[in-house]
Amino acid sequence: METGFQLTRNAFGRLVLTTAAGDVCEGVVPVRAFPIAAPDEGISLVGPDGHEAGWIERLDRLPAPQRQLVEEELGRREFMPEIRRIRSVSSFATPSTWQVDTDRGETSLVLWGEEFIRRLGKSGLLIEDSHGIHFLVRDIGALDAASRKLLDRFL
Numbered sequence: 001m002e003t004g005f006q007l008t009r010n011a012f013g014r015l016v017l018t019t020a021a022g023d024v025c026e027g028v029v030p031v032r033a034f035p036i037a038a039p040d041e042g043i044s045l046v047g048p049d050g051h052e053a054g055w056i057e058r059l060d061r062l063p064a065p066q067r068q069l070v071e072e073e074l075g076r077r078e079f080m081p082e083i084r085r086i087r088s089v090s091s092f093a094t095p096s097t098w099q100v101d102t103d104r105g106e107t108s109l110v111l112w113g114e115e116f117i118r119r120l121g122k123s124g125l126l127i128e129d130s131h132g133i134h135f136l137v138r139d140i141g142a143l144d145a146a147s148r149k150l151l152d153r154f155l
Contacts, residue, residue, distance in 0.1 A: 007066045007070065031044045109133070
């Protein structure tokens with residue numbers, strides 16, 4: 001188990017870090033070091049001054065109440081729907097509107113240009129829409145054939 005600090009919420013709902021030495025830092029924000037490759041490993045607790053106030057080696061080593069606080073805070077900060085299927089695209093020229101199925105339901109996104117599609121490793125993609133929302137394609141090979149065919153036109 002992770003030791004050396006305590007996490008609580010204050011009356012305003014902000015995370016409060018108390019170190020083993022008794023130092024208190026209000027308003028810490030958890031930030032994943034490797035949000036896609038290892039989302040539950042290496043989480044920095046960043047203070048309001050932008051400096052690291054604490055470190056979580058592995059999320060599963062935290063006591064359940066502290067783990068829940070960190071997961072809630074990460075859930076508030078991170079919004080990255082995972083694309084499961086591409087239903088259609090309005091045009092193969094950009095900007096284009098995509099109709100997609102995600103792990104959070106159906107939605108549409110506007111792709112401004114091919115440069116807003118970034119490769120992640122061998123088989124992953126990160127697609128940024130016109131609102132700055134990042135959509136994840138964890139594994140291109142896991143998409144159905146029609147989705148891969150549409151996607152290939154932009155890669």
